[in-house]
Amino acid sequence: MDFKQHLIRQMAFSHATFGPGTRSEGVIDHLEKEIEEVKQALPEGAQVAASEWVDLVILSLDGLTRQLAYCNGERRDPDAVAEDACNMIVGKQTRNEARSWPDWRTADHRKAIEHIR
Numbered sequence: 001m002d003f004k005q006h007l008i009r010q011m012a013f014s015h016a017t018f019g020p021g022t023r024s025e026g027v028i029d030h031l032e033k034e035i036e037e038v039k040q041a042l043p044e045g046a047q048v049a050a051s052e053w054v055d056l057v058i059l060s061l062d063g064l065t066r067q068l069a070y071c072n073g074e075r076r077d078p079d080a081v082a083e084d085a086c087n088m089i090v091g092k093q094t095r096n097e098a099r100s101w102p103d104w105r106t107a108d109h110r111k112a113i114e115h116i117r
Helices: 003-018 024-044 046-069 078-098
Strands: none
Touching: 003 046, 003 078, 024 046, 046 078
């Protein structure tokens, strides 16, 4: 899968279907609803919960690419937006890998594990 091409495809669908702009409040509202669906699906089994997690991924990528696409008020080139998004994702992963983290074996599995500051 070419992730950059997927983002371009997703942007085309999202902007044609849901309109232009960052739509931050709408995307956040939808994310919150999907988080509740993940919580409800967890007792149901892995496959149901996984399909709800996919919704969160797609919405998060939509929020990211919309923020990048409309950061100056006008829509930027989708290819450049997808390239920036890919670079940001790789960069953030690299930063997270360089951070120090507490031992997961001693952490509460119901709480977020945050890096050591």
